[in-house]
Amino acid sequence: MRALLVCAAAALLFVPGAHGGDLGAQLYGAGCITCHGPEGRGIADRGPSLRGAGARAADFYLRTGYMPLASPHTQPDRSRVLFSQRELAALVAYVASLAPGPRIPTPHPARGNLAEGQEQFTEHCAGCHQIVAEGGYVTNAVAPPLKHAGPVEIAEAVRTGPYLMPRFSAQQITDAQLDSIIRYVIYAKHPDDRGGWALGHLGPVPEGLVTWFVGIVLLVATCLVIGRRLHP
């Protein structure tokens, strides 16, 4: 997966004059240019244009490890980020400098309302990510679990719509509602498991099923014991 990047990084060491100049542009040239083309113009059938994507999308895709991607035909997924913080910032700044685009959002989950967040999450997100944010499926793709998503990443994803996810404008989800959604997602990472045994937070049905299987064994065992006593 990272072979491309490693090769590119190795090549970078031998590029004369690579140590000076614009770090963002160099990293772009090493890791991104094969698919997104020179100056983020995009290459047909390989990668989309990044002009106008802005810092918001760049920050999301890089900070989650979605990019760089080994093959453009696979779904990007969360993986280890090989860039340092400084390199990340430089690369994001470079992509943002290509053309005017949206900035990195600054959500305030503390201002959000948990109950409203659950309501909004149910309405807009739970169809794919499941009500407990454990992730799910759409046809041909995986809706990732949100266990590792931080507040900024959630806000970026909602506004950007990465991969097959729809994006939601401020008209559909206001900034205040977004704060609530983020608060709910953070809460859902460690929900209040009243049953004690969460079983993947999938809700009362699997828990009930397990209870049922345990219960039926106990009942059958009790019946057997009673039967033995009556007919020794």
Added chain:
Amino acid sequence: MRRWLIALVVLVLGRLRRRPELDSGGRIVPPGGPDRRAESLVLLLFAGATLCGAAVPVVYAWDAIPDQTQFLGLAFGLAFAFSSAACIVIGKRLVVTEELEEDYGLSHPDDREALEQLVEESGDRFTRKRLLFLAGAGAGSALGAALLTPAASLGPVFDVSSLYRTPWHRGVRLVDETGRALRAGDIEEATFYTAYPEHADREQMGAPVVVVRLKPEQLRLPDDRRGWAPAGILAYSKICTHAGCAIALYRKPTFAPVEPRPALVCPCHYSTFDVANGGGVLFGPAGRPLPQLPLAIDASGGLRAAGNFSGPVGPSWWGVRNHGARS
């Protein structure tokens, strides 16, 4: 099971070959006296079963009744309870029983004779045979009618126009959840909206639609739907044609050349409908396309329906047909 089959064969044989009166001396089953009280009880129970069974179609047809399904269940349950109680009373009080030590034997003619005699004699105690038979048949047919009643829900069979009845017709405005009119300029690409007909009951199956926008050059609508998607804005019924779930997933590619094409997906069983070509099924158990609502943009930029859906809205069953009248 085998014993039951044998008993059935013997019963049928006994019925077919009615023998002359038995001399009372050669009885196998001890004679039991008539029990008129038990018979009356059986008659009463059969009457109860008949009444309850007959109540099922009545409750089913009477839509105005509150808690209709509860009453349906009650009628069904009581009908079964009454008929089983009747059977129990018959078995315990009216049929004379004789325990046999050995297995039923069908091979020896003598055994067979004895068995037939046994069955014949067991019915000796009934004094009002015909009445009891009629009561049983009545209860049976009422129960049968009750069991067949729900089949009416599989319809409509002949007149399917009700399946096309929706609150949408030419000129109806699209509004969002808050009742605000949707404007073509507000509809963005890469996201989806739920809309309802203005001034109509939103609980109706035909009311909710999903609105999405594609680039006009992405559209591959059939020829007879030319002009149904002004400015690339499309509307589809929000109710999945498989089992009637609300379509809550929109899959939109960020980079179309290498990613799956835009589709509406039902979260229940992942039926996937192609938004570009008129709602065709790409994947999943749905058997027919998602009904499309033709759109028009009015002079002030608002979205309006340009007619009714392309097909019947809602889940499919054998009564639903794609062709037929469009109102």
